[in-house]
Amino acid sequence: MSDEATASHAERGGADPAVGDRSVPAGDATAEKHPAPSGTADEGEGPLNEAAALVALSKGADDPQEWADAARVAQIADLIAHRLRDDPSGLRIGTLALFQDTVSFGGGFNVHGHAAERTGVPASAGGSLARIEPDEQNGHLACYVRPHGYKSALELLQECHLIVLAQPPGTGRAAAAVNLLVEALIDAGAADGGSCYRSTDPSAVLSATWTPPHQNAGYLVELDDRSARGSTVYDAVDSGWLTAAASALKARNSFMVVITGPPRGVLAWAADRTPYVFSDLGAIDATEVLERHVLGPAPDEAELRDLRARLARSGAAEALREQPEPAIAVALARTVRARRDLAEQVALLRDPSEQVRQWFSRHEDLEALCFAVSAAVLEGSSYLTVSDAAIQLHTALVRDPYTLTGLRYRDRLGHDQPWITVSGAADDGTARPFGPPKVSFRSPLVRQAVLAHAWSYLDGMRNELLAWLRRLLVHSDVEVRARAAVAAGVMAWSDHEHALHRYLSSWSSSTVWPVRQAAATALGVIGGQPGLTEAVWGRLDRWAVEGTSAAARRQAKTAATAAGGLLGRDAPDRALAVLRIALAWKDDWGNLVPVAWSVVRLNDQGRADAVLAALLEWSKAQDLSPMVAKSLSVFLFSAERTHPATAGEADRPSVLWTRVGELGRPLEELWARALARKPIQEQALATLRTWLTDYAERDPRRLPVVRELLIGIARRPGKHRERLVYWLGVWSADRERPCRAAASLREAVVAATSR
Template sequence: MTERPAAELGAPGPEDSGPDGTGLISGLSPDVEGPLSESDALRQLASGGDDKSEREEAARVAAIAEMITERLQKDASGLSIGTLALFNDSVSFGGGFNSGGRTSSGPSTGDRGGLVRIEDDEQAEHIDDYIQPVGYDDALSILRDRHLLVIASAAGTGREAAAVNLVAEALAFTGGEQSGFCHRVTDPAAVIAADWLPTRQGSGYMLILDETGARTGQCVRAIDIDWLTSTAARLKSASSFMVIVTGPPQGALARAAERSDYVVRELGEVDPVALLERRVLGHTSEPGDIAKLHRLLTESGALSALREQPAPGTAVRLASVIRGGGDLAREVAALRDPSIQVHKWFTRHDEPAAVCFALAAAVLEESSYLTVSDAALQLHAAVEPTAGPAPDIRFRDRLAHEQPWIQIVLPDGVADVHRATPPQVRFRSPLVRQAVLTYAWTYLDGHRAVVLTWLRKLLTQQDVEVRARAAVAAGITARGDHRHALHRYLQSWAGSQSWPLRQAAATALAVIAGRPELTEPVWALLNEWVSDGSSPFERRLVKTAATAVGGVLGKQDPERATTVLRAALDWRDDWGNLTPVAWSTVHLINQGCAREVLEALLDWSAPQDLSPMVSKTLSVFLFVARQPYAGEDPSPLAAGHSREMPRLLRQATQLHSELAELWARALARKPVQTHALEAMREWVDTHAGTDRATLAAIQSILVDIACRPGKHRQRIEYHLGHWAADRNRPSRNAAELLSVVKRAT
């Protein structure tokens, strides 16, 4: 790999060090640019490789990222992200809320407002199987008393069906010559005008002011308390009723909602399963029919669809397919396809604040609302730099209206709302997050550079959860075109002087490799990074490659992982990669790959000479042998033991032959012998006294070593005797082990 200009390779820029210091990692020392000597490398490894707090922080980032990555790869929902909506702008979306609705031949002549009568069959479609939400009776009482009602709630909540039912019921209660005639207003501006008058006695009017479009927006802004009062008086004089449907109240309408009871913010949720049952089975049904319907909903995935999209329209759409004898499974698949959902959402929402929150939620899913909203505001400031000071954006008030696919819930396992744990921002569907990131990266061409800069800032935050989730998001965006991502940001991050950016690149590569067709390209890239070059940038690429294989990637293919680690460890006789290789070896062992790792270490140290590779390998082994393990371990020696016990010692019985050989090599070979004696004494003094099983496992290893030809027995007996008789720190365990070794040999 040839050396390229620093600017092209993404040399450390302002994002790496966080010049404003706001929430960014400070005090990160740049890597040593040249080769590291043996003494410096061993000193660095003995200290853990980095500042302890930074290393612990990095470990938490890696653990969170690996958990999210594994969840992505499992895809337990059985869904997949389609390509239709991502690459075909002609996608059509069927099955809106008013699936049975239709428009009659045209407006009634002579009526201002372009009135269209809602015919009996269409009205019946809304009324016959309607399930009243909890706030319905209060809304009806207001309408009958005031003759005017504004339902100011999010689209998809059943507000149109509620409006038809409310108008029809209010008219039926009043009676009159044209009782029950309800009209849809098609010219909102005419009705909102100050001089509008109902043209017929005893009529009903339904005005839907959709939030899209400039004209309807002007109409909504014209609705204030004065307009509501005067219009209500004119409706009352004509014995007529009007229900206006809008989005969540803002501006004058919000003030009117506070000062009067004309405005209802929500009617309450309707159980979508109950609505579907009513639509399919009617008002009376047998228990057997209900059970049969629920089996159909479960087997087809319809229940999952209703949980992910609980709007009444979802239930109406599925009920229509069932009643018509359609292919329910196919309809559910189309309904749950996250790419179609995302394409539809971005088509309807192009306001920067809404898009920024959707992206922040996709990057930081399962973070708290405040964390997501802060990130969304940072992105908004970058997207709209001319907007001046931070605008008064209240994302939470807009979520139900703008982000119906998002919910704010307590974390899994937390049932008490009074606990200090803040609720999380989460998509209802498990794959929508990925689809949002893929769509935004593919379609929002003008914002790609801004989003990338924003991601880099998130990757250098102090909050480890933010860093981990942002790294996974970077990998998801790269899946669509991994070569573009490699040259656009991944390689520059992998060769950065910033450790968090290198760690992010390693995480992103594991996410990319989670897609089967991209696994081979990722491994080829890692092998290229550890086999080429000599520049400081390429030296850092090697470190990143070694880090990458210590996670999910290496767990899934430990043989390939150890191949990369060997190349990194032996890279140009440089000791600088000792630390990242050692830590990745620890992670692989902790993920259940101990046997594969130990076999690799045996292979690498097979010459048993004074070559650097043998010394490096045995140094890695001794480092691993001393690392405490904090995870769950089913091995017999793990039960009831301190979490400080190394994973290798917990598995000593199963891995006896490999451990005995590696300990024998390390104890017999300078310059690692000194470190080997320190590590073995730690096993003997600290862990052997935990219980008899652990003592027996160490005893078996020492006896095995002592029975080998050469000076192994004398060496074991000498040091055990020295530790047992140590004036400052006499070891009872060493004395007992010495006695056993002497008897056995």
Template sequence: MTNVSSEAPAGKGAEERAAGLPDGGEARPRPDGDPNDTGTPGSRATVQPGTEDDGPVSEADALQSLNAGGGHDEPERAEAVRTAALADPIAERINSEVAATRMGTVAVFNGSVSFGGGFHSGGGDPSGPPRSGSTDGDGSLVRIEDYELTDHTEFYVHPDGYHEALEALTERFLLVLTALPGTGREATAVNLLAEAMATAVPVGGADVGGACHRVLDAGQITRSAWEPEKNSGYLVLLDDWPGGGHAPEGVEVRRLAGTAAKLKAAHSFLVLVGGEELAVTGAGILGDHVAWHGLTAVDPISVVERRVLGHGEDSEHAETLEDLLTGSGARQALREQPAPRNAVRLASVVRAQGDLAAAVAALRDPSDQVHAWFTRHRDPDAVAFALAAAVLEGSSYLTVADAAVELRAALAPAEDAPPDVRFRERLGHEQPWIELTANETGAAVPPVGPPRVRFRSALLQQVVLAYAWTSLDGRRAAILTWLRRLLTHADIEVRARASVAAGVLAWADHHYALHRFLRTWAGSTSWPVRQAAATALGVAGSRPGVDEAVWGLLHEWASGGTSAHARRLAATAANTVGGPLGRRDPERALALLHTALDRGDDWGTLTPVAWSGVHLIHEGQAAHVLDALLRWSEPQDISPLVVKSLSAFVFAVRRPYEELLRADGPGDAARSGGPGPRAGRGVPGVPLLLSLCGTREYRGRLEELWARSLARKPVQEQALDALREWIDGYADRDPAAPAAILGLLRGISGRPGKHHDRLVYWLNRWGSDRDAPSRRSAELARRLEREARRP
């Protein structure tokens, strides 16, 4: 490849011939003839392009749109660019986590998981095996055997407030214990009963009663015929997943005072365990005869330590266990799933000297967890919030809740008035995998605004989306319609997260996704929707097994026809490779941009190709982009590809560098691996190519492309405007800019041809501009002239 720009050959129309000007052609209008009366180059009035018709876009319209930054849709384009920048780190985080799941295999969501429905008495895990123990004659009670008591009490860790609850039980004989499922509430109830019975004075003889029982028919404890045995303990465990605000099935809460009186007479104790509905139903009507206690969660690490180390204080073994829990990832796993039963499970592996890392990996794998949750929860309220959280994870609670209400309306029959859905009150029961995190603003500043919604495990988001998309067959259309509306949401963070979610959906079946929504979005007349399609395709193409199909599709669009719809598809293809997909494979991305650009007299793809070039440059791929532009403009004639390539270069040199935007939720940067590849690459507000101009690696490439751009029309006019912007607009913002510009001009000036005369002419002209004289330009002209006279 020739590295010296040549003057355009005769007969091509690129050699400027008009007398008096070193670059030929007509003289540029003097500043005093500027129609906008601004006195500065580049201040011409912007002509709005007309409506988009089928057929090639003309060169004049394309260049005018590019010079204006994108034309009449520039505000939408700018927002779409910001949306894409927000989506980038979110997509990178999801990609980095996908290897940790079994998502994408046919077997992930197969198999069956059975759960009891409604409110019924039973163990803490209704999917587990039946409890052992003897039953009474009518089967309404089952005895809690000694070995089970020992299992619950031997290594039990007392939660906060335990002793207050025990005192209340021994005084009132009936305790309503409310807690979220999975907090160890059954073990707490058994311990409370065992201790209360051990400290109570028996009546009727030491051999009367003395056993603990589970009550299988929860309703019987409030019936007039029920009489407790003397000196006994009773556990009633309500499996009370919320279902509409009604009282727990079979339990008449107002009659619990009578039950308490019977228990007191028999010197027996009863713990009634329930969740939020029991607490809400009983609040204010339990009276003074029934005690109530709200159980707090216990630290799962404490459970592991107690079961492994016992009650001793062996510091050496404690340190060994600490290192094991940290190194295996057990701490992280128990933070994500803090139920005590998970701590017991891992502790048993440690005590058996098993493979703790394998047990942790099995616990963290979200596939079974997601399957189990969707099997249990089918009502629109729960499903809507789970999907809204999966699409918008990291957004504020209010944003997620509003989106969930909209999705719920699509999943449920129409109602006359907005539903009174209080998602926050139901999170602990219906969504134990979701937490609300404080919106931190700084170490010394208290959190402000609503909390952010996050899954406890970073692996859950994508699996929830995949399960809902592949398994909720009757709801797919509603989900898709709802997701499409989010793409044009007023909040660009919502748009970004929705775009990434669409890409995750495409992993499940990219062919279906293409024909169901991606092609339609890619050909939309809406900039935000087209950008969403580009983001989704970039996410989809990041996964092995889908990447080749996505690249093939993008090349097909890039080389498509000349209709307005085909141009929009080609533009979307160009936008797609300007993101993470192109950053991972810049050579392949530039090959696609070449295809999209080299469409003969159809100039409709110039702007999206130019923007993608800028994005790739800002993503650390400047060398690849500049080399491609040098290849494409090698003929140095006025053929469409050469003019388009040099126009894209001039466009790039005028784009100020911006720091990479990120979703502002806490933890996004950490979970996506840091600030990204753009960090430290340039000076914000200064074109990145100007910052790179002072480096040996890039100077030669930039000199050649600048020389070619300044040598021929129609690119020359915009190149001159860009050069003056570099000289006068950025010297005060970047201390290295003046030296870099001087080195650039020296390199161009020393090339064969009219490059020196052309530069000196325009520098002097800007220096003597009547309305806006450029002191820096005049000084640069004098230096170039002095250096040219040296022998």
């Protein structure tokens, strides 16, 4: 990030000139007036003195829920960002891959249209019909895998002579239709299975005057669902036409399958009142389709094992899990039969940028687009959370809250969003015994590509998209806040300088704590990209330097918060350097709280050794200077904080408690320094009592190590022994809050230091 950003409007104390903090509508004003978690709010716009800072720091224990929410946001965001950077599938996505726009599936991978199949076929004179040639028809019949609903669909067609196969594209519905027509004709006694025709002009077939031109024939009518938004062709499939067409077909011993998307409008009405609409054909196992097209219907077991091993090695098995479309399975089967490089074809197939580009080119409906963007921002959230956010985004774009009152996303997800699943499974794929269904993309990288495409290509949506995202940052659901913050970082990958000026600078200096926390999270996500890491660290270094304006002070807090995330986990020395700069402000204690929270997070990420070494260095003078007092306060804060665990589990105690045996020497030194210095001494005694009264009660196994720690402190020169003996005695004799461990520890300290 360039130094030019230092002079940005937001950093001089103003909001982003385009959106900034003004992107919050009146409906969210109440949420932003709520106080931030204790110890994280702005404690005034000016410098903060020692007494006020220590009070703010201690307030973090007064409202556990507030602290739990703030910590949970950071925890969720770190987990999501970690998955983005270390995806176990082996896939990776880079900035260039999102925007080259040169990759194409080509050939059989262009599976969502049938233009190649229909060109050059002469139409009949009777109703714009083209015969389905034997080679194409046999291709559908030879290796067809029947879904579980196929038999019911066939029985319905045999009885009614007409069915509407209301299935999403990509589910093998065209192959199913041809198989149904041929089987129905054979059962009806048609010679050689009769002839099947495809309509080249659905409006002609769906007219009120159309009659079947052929005896013993099958008719396939495929309606383009993009014309379903009020099209007269689509609306013509009503109960009257269905009844009349079925009667005419029966009279000529013929059959018809009409392919549509999920029923809506007049077709939905007809589905409830007539027997013709069939919408439960069932999913087809795409891997089984591939196996049958390669090995035939009765494969040799050894050949089948070899094929499955090849699919696993090449990534084809995972690709079919992400895109379980029969047409894709058929295309991959051609590659296998032709002995071409399967891994190369799979790489093209799994390219998330190309999947996203093709999807956006096919879906122009604003409702579908809003759901895709909402799912990308909030992936892993419940269906209701994602759909509500999609509606809010749509309303922001069209500025009409009443346009989507009848929209039901769940009815059309399979059609509009085949890359999305709504499942009750947990992250590891196992079924959850309770809880709402959650929204996720089948491919781990599609989410990133959707965000990049939406932000970089949908130019007319950018203002509204950013305002909508900004509102999610102050959502009452901490998971929504965390996921939105990560999404803001992913969007910035394509042009981080633009993102800095467009929204990150104003967010980082916001007066609203959750927005600043989101900016810190987004910066961590940006810094996770190898090419951007140094730029982010440079920005944090500059923001942490003591400033004179209120906006600069808030940006320093954001820098301190960001240093405690995944950036700090990967580079603890860089993080601790930023924290030291922020903590060392001469006459201002305002950064004490965010530095302390970041130290807790670094400890929790396995960096306690580096943290304690830094705190020892910062407090090395052991004098009355502010830096010594600040460092020891941070140490005591991190020694006492509990860490909110996942839902249904108990909070975990401080890492410094759980690792007390490993960190013995630096812990002993820091405890000794804190217990010897006022006013930090009062905080140290309170924290030590928490260790003995609360932590030891739940985890007495560590008492022997704590005993050695206290004996080591008592043996030091000065009044350490007298102080520990006195207070251990007071705590053990306290009737209101007795500390059972204190009595035995006092005896051990006295015995060890009396010789």
